[in-house]
Amino acid sequence: MTKEDAIAAMRNFMAECVPFSKGEWDRVQPLHEVKILEKNELLLRQGEICTTLAFVVSGALCQFRTEDVDPYAYDFSFEADYAVDFASFAGQKPSTIGIRALRTSVLVCISKKNLDAAYKVSPAFQEFGRLMAERALVYDDDRVKSLLYDTPEERYLNLMERDPELLQEIPLYSIASYLGIRPESLSRVRANLNKKK
Amino acid sequence: MTKEDAIAAMRNFMAECVPFSKGEWDRVQPLHEVKILEKNELLLRQGEICTTLAFVVSGALCQFRTEDVDPYAYDFSFEADYAVDFASFAGQKPSTIGIRALRTSVLVCISKKNLDAAYKVSPAFQEFGRLMAERALVYDDDRVKSLLYDTPEERYLNLMERDPELLQEIPLYSIASYLGIRPESLSRVRANLNKKK
DNA sequence: CATACTTCTTGATTTTTGTCAAGTGATGGA
DNA sequence: TCCATCACTTGACAAAAATCAAGAAGTATG
Numbered sequence: 300m301t302k303e304d305a306i307a308a309m310r311n312f313m314a315e316c317v318p319f320s321k322g323e324w325d326r327v328q329p330l331h332e333v334k335i336l337e338k339n340e341l342l343l344r345q346g347e348i349c350t351t352l353a354f355v356v357s358g359a360l361c362q363f364r365t366e367d368v369d370p371y372a373y374d375f376s377f378e379a380d381y382a383v384d385f386a387s388f389a390g391q392k393p394s395t396i397g398i399r400a401l402r403t404s405v406l407v408c409i410s411k412k413n414l415d416a417a418y419k420v421s422p423a424f425q426e427f428g429r430l431m432a433e434r435a436l437v438y439d440d441d442r443v444k445s446l447l448y449d450t451p452e453e454r455y456l457n458l459m460e461r462d463p464e465l466l467q468e469i470p471l472y473s474i475a476s477y478l479g480i481r482p483e484s485l486s487r488v489r490a491n492l493n494k495k496k
Numbered sequence: 497m498t499k500e501d502a503i504a505a506m507r508n509f510m511a512e513c514v515p516f517s518k519g520e521w522d523r524v525q526p527l528h529e530v531k532i533l534e535k536n537e538l539l540l541r542q543g544e545i546c547t548t549l550a551f552v553v554s555g556a557l558c559q560f561r562t563e564d565v566d567p568y569a570y571d572f573s574f575e576a577d578y579a580v581d582f583a584s585f586a587g588q589k590p591s592t593i594g595i596r597a598l599r600t601s602v603l604v605c606i607s608k609k610n611l612d613a614a615y616k617v618s619p620a621f622q623e624f625g626r627l628m629a630e631r632a633l634v635y636d637d638d639r640v641k642s643l644l645y646d647t648p649e650e651r652y653l654n655l656m657e658r659d660p661e662l663l664q665e666i667p668l669y670s671i672a673s674y675l676g677i678r679p680e681s682l683s684r685v686r687a688n689l690n691k692k693k
Numbered sequence: 694c695a696t697a698c699t700t701c702t703t704g705a706t707t708t709t710t711g712t713c714a715a716g717t718g719a720t721g722g723a
Numbered sequence: 724t725c726c727a728t729c730a731c732t733t734g735a736c737a738a739a740a741a742t743c744a745a746g747a748a749g750t751a752t753g
Contacts, residue, residue: 364645373644386634395641418626422619425626429615432629437583439636444592446643447570447676448561451740470700479644484740486702648710667730678711683732698751708741713734720729 300357300405302333308356309407312379316430319423326420330413336360336400342382345397349387351408355380358404359468362396363476372473375401375465381431382406401468446479452488454478497602499530502553506604509551509576513627516620523617527610533557533597539579542594546584548605552577555601556665559593560673569670572598572662578628579603598665643676649685651675 309331310324334353336342343349345365353360353376360382364371373396376382387394388411409417418425445454455478459466466474471489472482480488506528507521531550533539540546542562550557550573557579561568570593573579584591585608606614615622642651652675656663663671672682 373641386637389630389634418623422622425619425622426615429622429626429629432626432633433586436629436633436636437586439633439640440583442640443636443643444570446640481741681710711738
């Protein structure tokens with residue numbers, strides 16, 4: 300995949316969300332930068348300020364904490380997701396998580412400074428930003444509800460239904476930490492579900 | 497408080513977030529509607545589609561689930577917060593929570609249709625919407641991290657630090673459900689903290 | 694091929710949290 | 724004033740999840 304392909308993929312995704320003119324895109328596009336991460340390479344080191352917002356063209360990334368003995372998966376980013384510690388990015392303060400590529404990943408990145416500039420010169424991009432924030436908000440809202448109300452078994456089943464390919468790709472101990480339980484507990488949840496069938 | 501006062505309060509809040517012209521405000525303002533809720537009155541019934549986004553000028557609201565024996569507090573909205581089930585509002589599908597006034601509350605409301613119209617006619621309002629979504633996103637992000645990583649005691653202490661007045665106003669059984677634990681467990685957490693001192 | 698490592702599972706045990714039941718103090722009517 | 728209700732606490736017990744330890748299966752590596 301060339302850099303041009305990556306930019307085109309991002310443009311297509313944006314076009315699906317909001318209508319924008321060629322002129323607008325031409326003002327916004329140069330503010331972006333294509334970045335390729337190899338497997339296990341870091342996009343963000345925990346504790347550093349998150350300076351870049353990364354649109355995932357292809358590949359997969361994991362947001363995680365290093366304080367724990369095992370790296371503790373907090374979230375995953377796949378194709379057409381954004382990878383970022385938003386609190387760190389928006390407030391330009393130290394991040395509480397790191398971000399690592401789970402496999403070779405192609406990203407279209409924009410710095411905080413350039414993003415602010417893009418919002419200034421393009422109303423369509425402003426709207427796109429709002430829609431992305433709203434999408435992330437609905438996702439987080441759902442997750443809070445799930446953590447408050449659902450049992451580990453329900454959370455696991457919901458994830459399987461919503462994102463079955465995730466389970467193919469991500470080790471179960473990472474899934475467990477995403478669900479907020481220990482790997483051994485997830486193992487037992489799965490054993491139980493097998494027995495039920 | 498008059499309706500004009502409520503509108504003015506909302507305008508002031510918006511002005512603190514983004515610069516906007518008088519013309520822009522004049523286009524956006526008529527799309528809003530002031531609403532006063534008495535204590536215990538509902539803004540949204542669980543299961544209904546959330547048709548309105550409510551800016552809280554004064555008062556306090558609670559988002560909750562009715563499925564449980566005790567109403568289960570999911571979140572609270574105070575002055576300068578927005579009260580909404582965003583997934584229901586954005587997608588115009590049945591809400592999974594209800595919203596109730598904890599005391600008499602003055603709201604400035606806007607319907608989904610009018611909000612979409614406001615975004616169309618005002619770039620400043622578009623930016624304001626993005627900033628509000630981002631603010632909510634950071635809040636939710638924090639909450640997910642807290643539910644994943646912190647013990648009930650840590651969650652309680654964090655809440656006390658972040659929002660001490662909330663504990664004055666909200667019964668402990670609601671605090672407990674917000675923290676994702678049972679009232680009895682919160683009671684024990686508090687008893688433990690008292691012993692430690 | 695042998696070895697080390699990773700991932701996952703299982704069993705035994707401890708810790709945490711939930712559940713059930715009872716009781717206290719405060720508050721608000723009738 | 725009395726009674727009912729509400730918010731909170733406490734105790735005894737049950738259930739859920741974490742922890743600790745060991746081992747199986749698969750994969751990578753010398």
